[in-house]
Each structure stands twice: as C-alpha cells, then as structure tokens.
Amino acid sequence: MTDTAADFVRSYAALAPVPFLPEIKLHQADEPIGLWELTEGEYRSEQPPPFWAFAWAGGQALARYVFDHPETTAGKRVLDLAAGSGLVAVTAALTGAATVRAVDIDPLSAAAIELNAAANGVQVSVDQADILGGDAGDAEVVLAGDVFYSQAMADRMTGFLRRAVKNGARVLVGDPDRAFLPKPLFHEVAAYDVPTPFALESVTVKHTRVWELRGPAKA
Template identity: 80%
Template sequence: MSDNPAAFVRAYARLAAVPFVPEISLHQADEPIGLWELTEGEFRSEQPPPFWAFAWAGGQALARYVLDHPEVVAGRRVLDLASGSGLVAVAAARSGAAHVRSVDVDPFAGAAATLNAAANGVTVVAETADLLGGDAGDAEVVLVGDAFYSQAMADRMFGFLRRAVKVGARVLVGDPDRAFLPRKLLRPLAAYDVPVPPALESVRVKHTTIWELPGPAGVGGTAG
C-alpha cells in the first residue's frame, strides 16, 4: 500500500467519463479484483475496500438527480457522506452549491474526491472522518449514495440522517435496492436504470431510486 493516497489513485485509476453522468469524469479502476487485492480488500485488514475507485449505482443516480435538479443544492451548504469517489459532491458543486463537503472514512477516498473535483473544475472540501456518531454540522443538504450495504452501516447511517433532518437539513439517498435500506421510512422522488460494472454487481444495469427522508411531522423539501 502507498503512503501517498493521491499518487496511488493516479497510478491505479484512470480518468474516464461516468456512464450515467457523462458530464463528470472520475478516476476509475478498470479491474476491481486486482485493485481490491492491492488495497488489502475483503475486510482482511483495517483498510476499507476501494469504494472510491468505482461509480456505484446509488452515486450515479444521485449525481444525475442533482444535475437535473440543481435547485436542490444551489446556494446551499452540502454534505456528501460516505462519499467514495466524490461523484455526488462534484455534481453538487457543478450544480451551484455554496459549499460542498465530501466525507469518507478512507483516506484514499479523500484523495480521489480531491483529484476528481480538480479534474472537473470544481471545489470540494474532502475530509477523512467517521461522522456517523455525530451530526451534519451546518449542512443544509445531506447526500448519500449507496451506503446501505450492511446492517451495521445502515443502522449508523440512518441514525445520523434522522438527526440531520431534525435540525432542518434535507436528506436525499440514492440506493439500488440494497437489502438494508429502510424504505418504509423514506419517500421516492425518482428512479433510474443505471449502468454498472458486471464484475461488481453481477448485472449490467441496476434499477436505482432517489429517496428523501421526511423531516419532523413529514415536512421535507419538494421533489424539484
């Protein structure tokens, strides 16, 4: 493993357009298994698998929604949580967000988000942190792509998102029907059929929904 995350991202991922969001280019890995081994994946160590190296369905759909509905983020402070590549953060910045914060527990994700923002000519503040035990700070919009992939992660993430809406943030989630998404507590805004790497998802297209977590007493933003 490299002790220089930015250099590692440049070395093992190439800049390419995102299939469902071609306006945005990301540093992406061509072959997932080899990179996973390089990053000591499969959770064999404390190093998380390289979520930053791929355009996952939830993030692609959420980025598409934000670009198509810029009023969701325009002029607002945005938090892209469990950001991975920073795809959603870049989409928010391109859509006129006043400030975009990209947060992930993986330092390689932070490096990727910074490089990807620069490649797309936008500014994103990338942080390496675990925020799920805390709050969203001054974020007015919280965006989460494809983070409900395990029960433990889903429980922590949903607790964080509920705290965010209680203090007035708008929360949007992009999810390709992962098993641990609490659908009954969310409301759908849009749906897309998103192209994905078969090596990651065993299919070429994932039906993916944009969900909103309603605020107190069911108060939430409009679909835009």
C-alpha cells in the first residue's frame, strides 16, 4: 500500500459501519457520483471505477451470510476474489478463517482493503493482481461479491470459479440478480433485502441472494 493511495482512500471515504453488517466498519464514500466522476476523470487511464469505496449489495449479502454462518470460513483458507473494499475478506477473518487472501486489480482497492482490515483488527493478505486466467491456489473457500456486472467479467469469472470447484474449493457468490449471473450453474443458499445507496442502484433496498456453485457433476 502506497502512502498516496492510502491518503486518497482516507480523503474520499470515511470510516463508517456497513449498513447491512454494522458489526464491521469500512471506508465508504459519502457521495458515490462525485467520487466516480473524480476517479473516472483524473485516474481514467490507470484504474477502474472505485468499486472499493462502496458496500455493494452482493458483497453485503455474502458478508452477512458468512458472519451469520461462521462455520463457512472458520479454520479454512479463504480467497476473496475481486475484493473491492475487502468487506467479505474482513468478515472471513473475523469469523476465524485460517488465512484470508483478498485479490483485486485496483491499487486503491488494495489500499482500502489494508486500511479496512486494520480498522477491524484482522489480518488479510492483499494482492493487487488479475488472477482470473489462473486458479485459486490452495484456497478451500472462494468468495465473490457482485462480480457478474458485465458479460466479459462474467465469462472470465465463471471459468475461474468452475476451476476452483473442480479443484475442491467451495464457491459462494453474492449477487443482486445481475443480468450476467449464470444461474443454472448455482443453487441458492440465502436471500436478503439489502440497503443500498440510491445513486448506485436507483433503489434504496436491493433483493440479493447468496449462491453456491454446483460441483462439476451437477453443473
């Protein structure tokens, strides 16, 4: 984490409880549109929009499920994929995961995850990388919140997650019925009505489900 990235996160995202998981605090932007415009302007050529600055519905639902079902991650090696703010990674660490690795391509995300882990008193290993062409390594549980937001991302993510299941990992995703989620590959394990900023979703509550990827024989 560079000092510049950490300073940017602190400047534009205040530490506050997560709406659907107040047990956890994250650095969150007060004004989604303003920050989006800032990062898409000055930082357009270097990084994606600031997914790290918001508690997205899919991540909130997945984190809520993990927090309420700590046996999901307790004692296990966990990978949080396209981790954004690190909400799901922090939750896995708080629920007793043996190790937690959070991966995202955005340098500001990496900084936010480290700051958010420290704010919640947990250890998370952070990788700024694109690993979707590879595999989940030794992860026993792979978690991904709100990652099916485009066809290109869904195609790459689905391939990665199916390889993870084939190698023995349990895969859980949180998704608020995005158009690109390949539902036939999954079965539902939980559903929630998650509070969301109107500026992000055009609604203040988003019905969001947690899904588990079926094994190769069932998919």
